[in-house]
Amino acid sequence: QVQLVESGGGLVQAGGSLRLSCAVSRSIFRLDTMAWYRQAPGKQRELVAAIIPGGSTNYVDSVKGRFTISRDNPKNTWYLQMNSLKPEDTAVYYCNLKSLTVNYWGQGTQVTVSS
Numbered sequence: 600q601v602q603l604v605e606s607g608g609g610l611v612q613a614g615g616s617l618r619l620s621c622a623v624s625r626s627i628f629r630l631d632t633m634a635w636y637r638q639a640p641g642k643q644r645e646l647v648a649a650i651i652p653g654g655s656t657n658y659v660d661s662v663k664g665r666f667t668i669s670r671d672n673p674k675n676t677w678y679l680q681m682n683s684l685k686p687e688d689t690a691v692y693y694c695n696l697k698s699l700t701v702n703y704w705g706q707g708t709q710v711t712v713s714s
Contacts (some may be wrong), residue, residue, distance in 0.1 A: 600624075601623065601624055601625055601696070601698075601703045602623070602624040602703075603621055603622070603623050603624075603694050603695075603696060603703055603704060603706075604624075604705065604706070605619060605620065605621050605692070605693070605694050605705040605706060605707065606620045606622075606708065607619040607620050607708060608692060608708030608709045608710045609709075609710070609711070610711045610712075610713065611684055611711070611712055611713070612712070612713050613684060613685055613686055613712055613713065613714050614683060614684065615684050615712070616680070616681060616682045616683075616684065617681045617684065617710060618679065618680050618681070619635065619678060619679040619681070619692055619694070619708060619710075620676055620677075620678050621633075621635075621676060621677050621678070621694030621696075621705055622674070622675060622676045623675045623676070623696055623703070624675075625675065626672075626675060627670065627672050627675055627677075627696075628698060629652060630652045630698070630699065631652070631696055631697065631698050632649055632650065632651050632652065632695075632696070632697040633649065633650045633668070633670055633677040633694070633695070633696055634646060634647075634648065634649035634650070634668075634695040634696075634697070635647045635649075635668060635679045635692055635693070635694055635695070636692070636693045636695055637688075637691065637692045637693070637710075638690055638691050638693070639687075639689060639690040639691075642690075645659060646659060647659055647662055647666065647679070648662065648666055648667075648679060649668065650668055650669075650677065656668050661687075662681075662688075665681065665684075666679060666680065666681050666682070667679070667680040667682075668680075677694070679692070679694075681710070684710075684712045685712060686712045686713065686714045687712075688710060688712050689710060689711050689712050690710060691707040691708065691709050691710075692707065692708050692709075692710050693705050693706075693707045693708075
């Protein structure tokens with residue numbers, strides 16, 4: 600059973616920073632996609648950032664230039680560095696690992712940005 604364990608959420612003032620971590624219980628494979636999603640109250644879950652096979656990264660427009668996704672393969676972990684946080688970034692953040700056709704999810708971590 601593949602497990603993803605997230606950490607790093609919390610409460611921060613607007614303009615502040617947080618770093619989320621997601622550790623997976625197995626090695627990261629070459630064809631895996633690692634991603635972060637978020638879901639705000641009353642809204643659909645949205646893709647925030649992803650590292651696709653080959654190492655390229657993708658971001659939703661609203662976080663470009665502020666958030667950075669990265670990975671540490673020896674630690675089986677990936678991160679989301681969030682800078683210049685805004686109140687509209689408030690959401691539950693979920694890490695996701697897509698391995699071929701199977702999706703694995705973390706438990707979610709709350710990020711709250713106060714104005």
